[in-house]
Amino acid sequence: MRRKRSLAALLALLVSLLGIAGLGRTAHAEPARPQTPLAPLAPLAPLATGLHISDGRLLEGNGNDFVMRGVNHAHTWYPGETRSLADIKALGANTVRVVLSNGHRWAKNSPEDVAAIVAQCKANRLICVLEVHDTTGYGEDAAAASLDQAADYWIGLKSVLTGQENYVVINIGNEPWGNTDPAGWTAPTVAAVQKLRNAGFQHTIMVDAPNWGQDLQNVMRTNARTVYDADSTGNLIFSIHMYSVYDTAQEITDYLNAFVAARLPILIGEFGGPSDQWGDPDENTMMATAQRLKLGYLAWSWSGNTDPILDLATDFDPTKLTDWGKRVFNGPDGIAETSREATIYGGGSDAGCTVGYRVANEWGNGFQGEITIRNTGAAAITGWTLGFTFANGQAITNMWGGTPRQAGAAVTVTPASYTATIPARGAVTLGFTADKDGTNSAPTAFTLNGGVCATG
Template identity: 60%
Template sequence: MRSRTGITPRTAPRSARRMAAVVAAVLGLLVPLLSFATPAQAAATGLHIQNGRLLEASGNDFVMRGVNHAHTWYPGETQSLADVKALGANTVRVVLSDGHRWARNSPEDVAAVIAQCKANRLICVLEVHDTTGYGEEAAAGTLDHAADYWISLKDVLAGEEDYVIVNIGNEPWGNTNPAGWTEPTIAAVKKLRAAGFAHTIMVDAPNWGQDWQGVMRANAQTVYDADPTGNLIFSIHMYSVYDTAQEITDYLNAFVNARLPLLIGEFGGPGDQYGDPDEDTMMAAAQQLRLGYLAWSWSGNTDPVLDLSIGFDPTRLSSWGQRIFHGANGIAATSEEADVYSSSGGDTTAPTAPGTPTASAVTSSSVTLDWAAATDANGVTGYDVVRVAGTTETAATTTTRTSATVTGLAPETSYTFAVYARDAAGNRSQRSGTVAVTTSSGGSSASCAVAYRVSNEWPGGFQGEVVIRNTGDSAINSWTLRWTFPDSQRVSNLWGGTATQSGADVSVASASYTATIAPAGSVTLGFTATKGSTNPSPAAFTLNESACSAA
């Protein structure tokens, strides 16, 4: 998808792609995938394809439910693998570089990534990102160069067929002559097989992964037949092109009906700069068809609207992250751990109970809890914080740390909290002791100044930034910022707080990490919004019902 170095062009305008689709249909480029023939398959060694399904060595289906993680740009964020596992993922797609465009990930680094995936009982999809947009992106590398990189890692990858899928190259063709994708893809697959690779190989679509001209859809059978092992899976990246349910279900069903293996290797949610993809249908259809999906991406995007977690912090999920992990057809509700871990671990012993939590930093809408760590012979992988009301428990948050901030509480309300520990096998501890908390009455009055600016703009939408400064002598706690848009603008996504909008009136409640503004300090909000033909700025702002000056 997008690198941290900039925003990748995603597709032609909607009218252009509609016309291109018509022309492609006339030329026969979108022919149905009717052939059910498959090449003779080698004996299964780990993950493998059979009758269009991804199976484990056990013979059971493996349906990927996970996220993408930008390891090559953030090599120090290794805790991220444990964090996404603690939130329920069974797979992580790891961004690597073959050295063509970014710093090459060494064999030692890749071996460490695989070890971390295995330690956290995750299936590891490894991908080379340097190929992104080849043919249109001048800096992109070739699939052949990527294949050579994988061959240089053969000693690291050998024997990992149960745990690792090799995604040859990310989005290896742009919008320029996407028909050129087919032959290099076949050649790269054959090169890896000739080198002795028995792993499941994943291939991405052209058109920056979105295949809006139907090249992968039309040529998938040919590419699949070129793999002598039949151990090949196709990956579609669903962003702004896929903004209707019909487009999504038509594409996915074309592969399923042809018994050709497919997953959604990347997808984004509301606020996509180039449109509004229908992520609800993507997730529902993937669940109905038992197809994998891997959301983009954990954290660190140039455009933070795509971050599932804010600042690589699993306790600060964005609205996009909440949707992916905890929403309908989300990871928590649909993910199943790979058999290779469940059957081989044999761990049935639960961790010890965590210590009774203590409460601090209590505001009108949040509280921070800390507790003593639990212990487990094979390691504690995460904690579940719950609200307790009599015999009823309600999930509050999950974390891999021994501290968490619970948000979304009501002012002047009593709550009781407790904590459970989990290990890598999914065993859950006994509940900790409980702590009672009563939230405060509400936000303090404010002496404030607000700066508002449009940081990016495109037809029908824009990205904005709001900086709130504390001009008083005491801290501002648990604030609510309000403004009125003058010309039908509407917030589609916001980070740094929780936004609600009624007509033109916008209200933003502070997040746990922006709730306190020290004297002379400031916090920054970012958002994306829709607009009409003009985009005038709001005339006034209030913070906790106090008028703010212009900064």
């Protein structure tokens, strides 16, 4: 999303489309949009050993549906922010899209660095979407790399990515075509996908749309079948970036429903909510529609934007969520409410757990609480993250049995060494003290590793 805008490019698009192009945040315009319906595809037998596509859905290797709920993180520009993945996970995300560079425009991320970021994703129980950002705006931005150059970079990383198919999705290139002749996007996209398959990659591959990712002229929508059929494995997912082009509910629902009706896999790979000079994206419809259709979404972006209204957290601090961050993580259809951890890490929609919560002692402006986590399943739970939300502004001051992180009302807890394993049919108990101000209602919902627990 770090992009320059040129006056010439803006004027050219104004003439051709009666709209205004923005640096991956294209202003809304109403050119004639081709409405040719996408023809349904016969599902291809997946060949991937891990994350793969079947009948238009992203599945894990065990066949369980996986719906991405996460954010983008600008690793290549902020390589020192190594705590970010843990912070993103603690707020409930199950996926992070990591910005990388192939060295064409920014400092190249080495194989060692990519291996380390994948290891961090796995350590934090996140699915890792890796993308090359140098392709942004190709054809309109002279500094951009081609998809072919991005494919060569991935091939150079094959030794560190092979075997990671359960954990890694390869997003060939970010927003790999600008607004100049966007129809030119199709052939290079097909060629890049086939180049990776011919090199032996079995990962799920993600492809971004032209028009700075927003597919203003429906090139990706119209040519999706051609691109999908060109992948010999069928393990390809389309990514639409939704900014100010998508400022009405109709535009959002029409676009996403077209892919779902055709059994073509799609997710919202970037989206923004705050309004600015280019328009006011309808993030509420984006998130609600993604949840209704069980499609993934990845918000832009964690922190460090040159346009700070797009920061989810200020200065990479998870305790300083912006209004945008509060909306994405804790609002309706947000990450805390809808994210489910990948089953490769032991998560899923059924956590097999019951959580008991009680106030053990209470005084003027404080109280002592107790949380008991019961494993109702037949296998031990090793390593866990508990999530819940306070209702009345309570703030934890100390905890034993776990380590809390609190962002506003949302609390996530990771275990101490002696509570890290919850035996089958067993339980662990956490204690804490907290500040309160007046009413002290108990949390009404708890999640364990992203799965909803019963209460009682």
